[in-house]
Amino acid sequence: MVRNLKFVTGNPHKAREAMSILRELGVNVEVRILKVVEVQADDIVEIASFRAHRAYEVIREPLIVEDAGLFIEELKGFPGPYSSYVFKTIGNEGILKLMKDVSNRRAVFRSAVALHDGDRVTVFIGETWGVIAREARGDSWGFDPIFEPDEGGGLTYGEMTSDVKNRISHRRRALEKLASYILRTSSLNI
Amino acid sequence: MVRNLKFVTGNPHKAREAMSILRELGVNVEVRILKVVEVQADDIVEIASFRAHRAYEVIREPLIVEDAGLFIEELKGFPGPYSSYVFKTIGNEGILKLMKDVSNRRAVFRSAVALHDGDRVTVFIGETWGVIAREARGDSWGFDPIFEPDEGGGLTYGEMTSDVKNRISHRRRALEKLASYILRTSSLNI
Numbered sequence: 001m002v003r004n005l006k007f008v009t010g011n012p013h014k015a016r017e018a019m020s021i022l023r024e025l026g027v028n029v030e031v032r033i034l035k036v037v038e039v040q041a042d043d044i045v046e047i048a049s050f051r052a053h054r055a056y057e058v059i060r061e062p063l064i065v066e067d068a069g070l071f072i073e074e075l076k077g078f079p080g081p082y083s084s085y086v087f088k089t090i091g092n093e094g095i096l097k098l099m100k101d102v103s104n105r106r107a108v109f110r111s112a113v114a115l116h117d118g119d120r121v122t123v124f125i126g127e128t129w130g131v132i133a134r135e136a137r138g139d140s141w142g143f144d145p146i147f148e149p150d151e152g153g154g155l156t157y158g159e160m161t162s163d164v165k166n167r168i169s170h171r172r173r174a175l176e177k178l179a180s181y182i183l184r185t186s187s188l189n190i
Numbered sequence: 191m192v193r194n195l196k197f198v199t200g201n202p203h204k205a206r207e208a209m210s211i212l213r214e215l216g217v218n219v220e221v222r223i224l225k226v227v228e229v230q231a232d233d234i235v236e237i238a239s240f241r242a243h244r245a246y247e248v249i250r251e252p253l254i255v256e257d258a259g260l261f262i263e264e265l266k267g268f269p270g271p272y273s274s275y276v277f278k279t280i281g282n283e284g285i286l287k288l289m290k291d292v293s294n295r296r297a298v299f300r301s302a303v304a305l306h307d308g309d310r311v312t313v314f315i316g317e318t319w320g321v322i323a324r325e326a327r328g329d330s331w332g333f334d335p336i337f338e339p340d341e342g343g344g345l346t347y348g349e350m351t352s353d354v355k356n357r358i359s360h361r362r363r364a365l366e367k368l369a370s371y372i373l374r375t376s377s378l379n380i
């Protein structure tokens with residue numbers, strides 16, 4: 001049984017989603033709301049890994065952090081690692097304006113989950129490909145209403161129930177890799 | 191005479207511009223090209239200050255770093271502290287698309303120069319207000335071709351000679367404050 005693993009985040013939406021996925025995967029985590037300094041990098045793996053180290057300096061217990069981003073092909077990966085800042089400023093409306101009259105609408109949501117086990121950091125990546133919708137649909141958080149995953153039957157993340165989204169989401173895929181790593185790593189003293 | 195102050199940057203354009211301004215202000219600096227990890231924050235003062243501490247850990251000599259951003263009122267400050275990433279991805283074209291049919295075109299370029307004198311960090315801010323042009327004009331770097339400073343007689347930063355730009359720029363204003371601080375601070379052992 002996995003005990004005492006903390007999920008460190010400053011984002012309650014993310015916490016709720018991750019808790020629900022991890023519970024189903026047999027991993028118990030406790031949420032610890034903590035805003036950790038973030039590094040500027042074009043790569044979410046680097047950002048998550050840096051934050052895991054920082055968070056460990058503060059709480060000194062095994063923990064995970066998660067970083068995610070929406071990478072739009074035609075916009076050279078924008079908004080990518082800065083998705084949360086871009087959402088707060090130009091929002092879905094801004095992204096739709098940038099994508100107006102753009103035919104290549106391919107995009108990928110990426111999640112990087114970084115585990116600090118007390119000794120070192122291991123990062124797990126999840127990806128879900130899809131397209132940027134022509135208009136926002138659904139009322140979830142972040143860029144969910146403008147992202148139609150390929151496996152979503154034409155629905156955006158925002159139009160799905162959380163159960164459906166959590167079966168195909170980038171975050172689910174990263175957390176599955178984390179869960180199977182934890183469950184098979186007997187050396188992990190957590 | 192001020193000696194041995196390093197200007198630490200990963201951006202040669204910025205280095206050239208800052209050197210030329212500082213020389214004129216009577217401050218000699220030596221450029222040290224070094225990519226320092228950047229923090230994600232919505233505030234360039236915090237970013238510059240963090241980077242100055244980091245850079246000092248590496249070079250252990252008095253130094254300055256500079257961070258700058260273009261803050262567009264109608265876009266809630268976007269691209270702000272992430273200007274360099276936004277430039278690399280959606281570029282001037284993206285900003286112009288976001289500003290299409292937007293009547294409030296007010297924007298400010300901000301520069302934060304952080305000095306680490308060996309003991310502590312002091313940050314100097316420079317601002318230049320203006321408007322976002324309707325199209326890119328001139329061929330300078332970054333967002334220069336789409337920013338018309340109020341004192342620019344209708345020219346964009348990109349259309350100005352570097353001498354003219356360096357008289358009114360945000361970077362000039364921050365560096366002037368730095369220079370007058372250095373020149374009057376006899377306690378500064380640099």
